[in-house]
Amino acid sequence: MKRRLRLARLVAACTLAALAGFAHAGAQQYEPMSASVRASLHSAVSDQKPPTLSIKDPQERERWLGEMSRRLTRYIADEAYRHELLISIHYEATRAGLDPQLVLALIQVESAFRKYAISSAGARGYMQVMPFWIRVIGEPGDNLFFMRKNLRYGCTILRHYLDIEKGDLFRALGRYNGSLGRAEYPNLVRRAWESNWSYVPLPPTPPQAAAETPAAQTQATTPAQPAPAVPAQKAATNAAPVPAQKAVQPANAASQKAATPAPAQPKAAATPAPLSRAVSGQVTKAPRNAPAQQTPPAAKPVPTAKPAQQTPSAPAPKP
Numbered sequence: 001m002k003r004r005l006r007l008a009r010l011v012a013a014c015t016l017a018a019l020a021g022f023a024h025a026g027a028q029q030y031e032p033m034s035a036s037v038r039a040s041l042h043s044a045v046s047d048q049k050p051p052t053l054s055i056k057d058p059q060e061r062e063r064w065l066g067e068m069s070r071r072l073t074r075y076i077a078d079e080a081y082r083h084e085l086l087i088s089i090h091y092e093a094t095r096a097g098l099d100p101q102l103v104l105a106l107i108q109v110e111s112a113f114r115k116y117a118i119s120s121a122g123a124r125g126y127m128q129v130m131p132f133w134i135r136v137i138g139e140p141g142d143n144l145f146f147m148r149k150n151l152r153y154g155c156t157i158l159r160h161y162l163d164i165e166k167g168d169l170f171r172a173l174g175r176y177n178g179s180l181g182r183a184e185y186p187n188l189v190r191r192a193w194e195s196n197w198s199y200v201p202l203p204p205t206p207p208q209a210a211a212e213t214p215a216a217q218t219q220a221t222t223p224a225q226p227a228p229a230v231p232a233q234k235a236a237t238n239a240a241p242v243p244a245q246k247a248v249q250p251a252n253a254a255s256q257k258a259a260t261p262a263p264a265q266p267k268a269a270a271t272p273a274p275l276s277r278a279v280s281g282q283v284t285k286a287p288r289n290a291p292a293q294q295t296p297p298a299a300k301p302v303p304t305a306k307p308a309q310q311t312p313s314a315p316a317p318k319p
Contacts, residue, residue: 060201096156124145127155
């Protein structure tokens with residue numbers, strides 16, 4: 001009986017040692033927090049929004065998922081589970097303001113993508129979360145072996161350490177692993193990030209070029225159509241009316257009067273002289289239908305030359 005108990009204990013110890021061998025997590029240290037920080041972390045952990053791949057471009061979304069799934073094949077054989085895990089990692093990392101590639105490298109170093117990995121310090125799951133975090137920011141029933149719950153806790157804790165260290169990733173990773181001040185763990189994560197999980201997204205397509213491409217294709221395939229004829233009446237209606245007073249300008253009228261030849265004037269012999277009317281005191285009215293005649297200006301009297309005085313000739317001398 002005692003041999004069986006010893007054997008069972010030995011098997012359990014070997015199992016825990018094997019599981020811990022896949023995890024490189026240290027003992028995360030509990031640090032007192034203010035009530036506001038604890039409430040904020042609790043709110044971040046409690047959100048249960050379903051994960052979605054937050055990449056707007058469909059082509060880029062398929063490219064990232066296919067490439068990361070290919071790299072993850074050496075750790076997880078099931079393709080459907082790989083896709084579910086990758087979508088959850090991308091969602092939780094983006095939600096916490098972290099690079100998904102960094103989280104993938106951290107999970108590789110922490111647990112080698114083993115869901116039920118347990119470290120010698122008692123850290124659990126993909127991201128090797130210490131159980132005391134449940135008491136600090138979680139709920140009593142939270143299970144750190146659940147994929148979504150473990151990723152949510154891990155990304156929230158790493159974000160918290162980055163905020164404490166003011167963006168210093170080296171020190172934040174040291175806090176996460178419980179080895180602050182030592183370079184071994186941060187260097188492992190960085191090496192895994194650069195060698196296995198680095199990813200360069202495609203450059204975004206300019207919106208102007210994307211909008212012009214369909215228009216150019218439509219213009220190339222569609223024959224040109226003549227513009228519809230506008231009725232003359234409608235065109236005249238749409239035209240801006242010109243005021244009657246501004247239609248003829250004084251300067252134009254003068255130039256037009258100068259350019260237009262004057263109508264032929266009747267001969268002076270057929271018209272009575274205005275001077276005789278003025279002398280006699282009679283006023284002659286022109287008939288209504290007769291064209292208006294302009295009175296020629298009175299001619300200036302031409303001075304008549306005085307007759308030349310004859311110089312008396314000298315008397316002839318008498319004989």
